[in-house]
Amino acid sequence: MIEVENLSKSFGSHLVLDQIGFEVDEGESIAIIGRSGTGKSVLIKHLIGLMSPDSGIVKVGGQNLVGMSERELLLVRQKFGMLFQGAALFDSLNVAENIAFPLRRTGCSDESEINRRVDEVLNLVELAGTNLKMPSELSGGMQKRVGLARAIVHRPQIILYDEPTTGLDPIVSDSIDQLMMRVRDKYQITSIVVTHDMRCARRLGQRVIYLREGQVYLDASAGEVFNSQDALVKQFIRGEANLKEVNF
Ligand SMILES: Nc1ncnc2c1ncn2[C@@H]1O[C@H](COP(=O)(O)OP(=O)(O)OP(=O)(O)O)[C@@H](O)[C@H]1O
Ligand SMILES: [Mg+2]
Known part of the structure; x- marks a missing residue:
């Protein structure tokens, strides 16, 4: 698939x-983890052609995105659903219109x-x-759920989540994790989640x-990663800082 x-x-x-390389099969569910600033968001922007690489290849469904026109990229992007940090809802549209947005953009005009x-x-x-509530009337967790609904309404083949639970309390984060698993x-x-939340990575990422x-x-099954004996992987997963290495 990718x-x-x-x-x-x-x-x-x-x-x-x-020199990043990996493949994602249809229906797979992947978590991408790593320190702040390692390029996780930059990487997923390449997957939808919002950024283009200096070198290398990015293929989605067998098509190389590198060198595509904006028009071709728009078609590729329709295969994706995206939920980015902050739900990024349109403040002036109600919940139903926010969710309908990707459908209308793909040309659907059948109101029923x-x-x-x-x-x-x-x-x-x-x-x-x-349906008729405005985003400002919703809590952060509810806005995230509307964002999730909007990300899947056009039945995408691939869904990308960039830090879907950052900034939410643990209970609301848990509900978002469960909804992401339900969607999957x-x-x-095919799901790709970038997350700092190891519980979310463990639950959503089969790899x-x-x-x-x-x-x-490291690119391995969740079991291998979370049981890894590699010192750097263990340190990252447990969130242990070596103060000499941290750039504040
Ligand atoms: N448009 C841009 N122009 C210049 N530098 C950029 C741009 N986008 C990202 N960067 C830099 O690329 C690096 C990686 O950024 P990125 O946002 O991908 O990190 P990240 O792994 O997603 O971090 P976080 O976990 O904090 O979200 C950072 O040093 C950032 O400053
Ligand atoms: Mg990021």
Whole structure:
């Protein structure tokens, strides 16, 4: 479904991604972990063609995104659902219109179909009946759930989550984890989650990619990563700081 080969990206003289390579099969569920600033968000922006690499290949469904026109990229992006940090809802649109947005963008204009699909995903995230509420009336966790509903309403083949639970309390984070698992299991959707939350990584990632200093340090099953005896992996997973190494 996704193939990344020798992907490198620098900003000025700062090499952020250094010869990254991995593949994601259809229906797989991957967690990407790594320290702040290692390039996780930059990497997933490459997967949807929001950034293009200095060198390397990014293929989605067999098509190389590198060198595609903006028009071609728009078609590729329709295969994706995205939930980024902060739900990024449109403040001036109500819940139903926020969720309908990706459907309308892909050309759907059948209002009864739109209403049906909006209700279906609102049900899935347990927010049935909130159609007419404005984002400002919702808690952070509810906004996240609306963001999740919006990310799946057009039935994407792949869903990307960038820090879906950052900034939420542990109980709300747990509910978002459960909803992400529900989405994965109901739609058999290929899922990639970037997270600092090891519980979320463990629950959602059947496979875990640990990025370190711009490279794939470890790409293995969740069991192998969480039981790894490698000192750096253990230190990261347990969140132990070596003060000499931390750049505050
Ligand atoms: N558009 C840009 N222009 C210049 N530098 C950038 C740009 N986007 C990202 N960077 C730099 O690339 C590096 C990696 O950023 P990125 O946002 O991918 O980190 P991250 O692993 O997602 O971190 P976090 O866990 O804090 O979200 C950072 O040093 C950042 O400053
Ligand atoms: Mg990030």
